[in-house]
Amino acid sequence: MKRKKVLKIVGIVIGAILIVIAALSAFGYYMMYYSLLPNEGxxxxxxxxxxxxxxxxxxxxxxxxxxxxxxxxxxxxxxxxxxxxxxxxxxxxxxxxxxxxxxxxxxxxxxxxxxxxxxxxxxxxxxxxxxxxxxxxxxxxxxxxxxxxxxxxxxxxxxxxxxxxxxxxxxxxxxxxxxxxxxx
Structure with missing residues (x-):
């Protein structure tokens, strides 16, 4: 039972870390390739x-x-x-x-x-x-x-x-x- 709880907590932490890394990567990509493009007009x-x-x-x-x-x-x-x-x-x-x-x-x-x-x-x-x-x-x-x-x-x-x-x-x-x- 304890082992299940530990694995569940580790899974949640790893999942949260992956979501943060994906969000930072997407933000970095946007800043690098799209943030400098001017708006139309x-x-x-x-x-x-x-x-x-x-x-x-x-x-x-x-x-x-x-x-x-x-x-x-x-x-x-x-x-x-x-x-x-x-x-x-x-x-x-x-x-x-x-x-x-x-x-x-x-x-x-x-x-x-x-x-x-x-x-x-x-x-x-x-x-x-x-x-x-x-x-x-x-x-x-x-x-x-x-x-x-x-x-x-x-x-x-x-x-x-x-x-x-x-x-x-x-x-x-x-x-x-x-x-x-x-x-x-």
């Missing part, structure tokens, strides 16, 4: 959302999944520059020409890299070195937009076993018309 109200109607160079551009556009930094292994950041910086510095510009500040270009490595939905922001809104010389803006948008291949982010769409930005720090830094 979530990006339309977030700061990084780029409205396709306001963006430029959007005619032939399509995202692979409008409801799941991630940030480029969700993938930590590599930045989306196809030839690496140094290759991108070398390309910009080789082709950029300071035409006696006196502008200083940050010229930011935000865009989306789709799952195929193509870029589109470009939008620009201009700030002085104190990050206050300012307008840059129109020729300088045109030159930086042309250089950035002429890059036709980017490295799509790889997340959850698949290439994904991602928001990306390139910020040019400019001092007296010279590019002093390219971020990120």
């Amino acid at each position: 979530e990006f339309k109200h977030d700061a990084h959302y780029i409205n396709p109607e306001e963006a430029i160079l959007n005619d032939d551009f399509n995202v692979c999944n409008e409801n799941y556009i991630f940030q480029y930094y969700n993938q930590s292994e590599v930045l989306p520059y196809l030839n690496g950041k140094n290759g991108f910086r070398d390309y910009i510095n080789k082709n950029y020409e300071n035409r006696n510009y006196s502008d200083s500040g940050y010229f930011n270009i935000r865009f989306i890299i789709n799952c195929e490595g193509k870029a589109g939905r470009f939008i620009m922001h201009e700030n002085n070195l104190d990050l206050e809104p300012q307008a840059f010389n129109s020729d300088l803006k045109k030159q930086l937009i042309n250089l950035t948008t002429s890059v036709k291949e980017w490295q799509p982010i790889f997340l959850f076993e698949k290439n994904r769409d991602a928001y990306m930005y390139v910020s040019y720090r400019i001092e007296n018309g010279e590019i002093t830094e390219i971020i990120p």
Whole structure:
């Protein structure tokens, strides 16, 4: 009789432990694979959302999944520059020409890299070195937009076993018309 009670208690304890392990495993799986996925339509109200109607160079551009556009930094292994950041910086510095510009500040270009490595939905922001809104010389803006948008291949982010769409930005720090830094 006592042996039956002991086996029953051991069975209940082992069963409870298995249920807890299964629950923790299911929670861990959810956190790893589903908790980072955005809800449908979530990006339309977030700061990084780029409205396709306001963006430029959007005619032939399509995202692979409008409801799941991630940030480029969700993938930590590599930045989306196809030839690496140094290759991108070398390309910009080789082709950029300071035409006696006196502008200083940050010229930011935000865009989306789709799952195929193509870029589109470009939008620009201009700030002085104190990050206050300012307008840059129109020729300088045109030159930086042309250089950035002429890059036709980017490295799509790889997340959850698949290439994904991602928001990306390139910020040019400019001092007296010279590019002093390219971020990120």
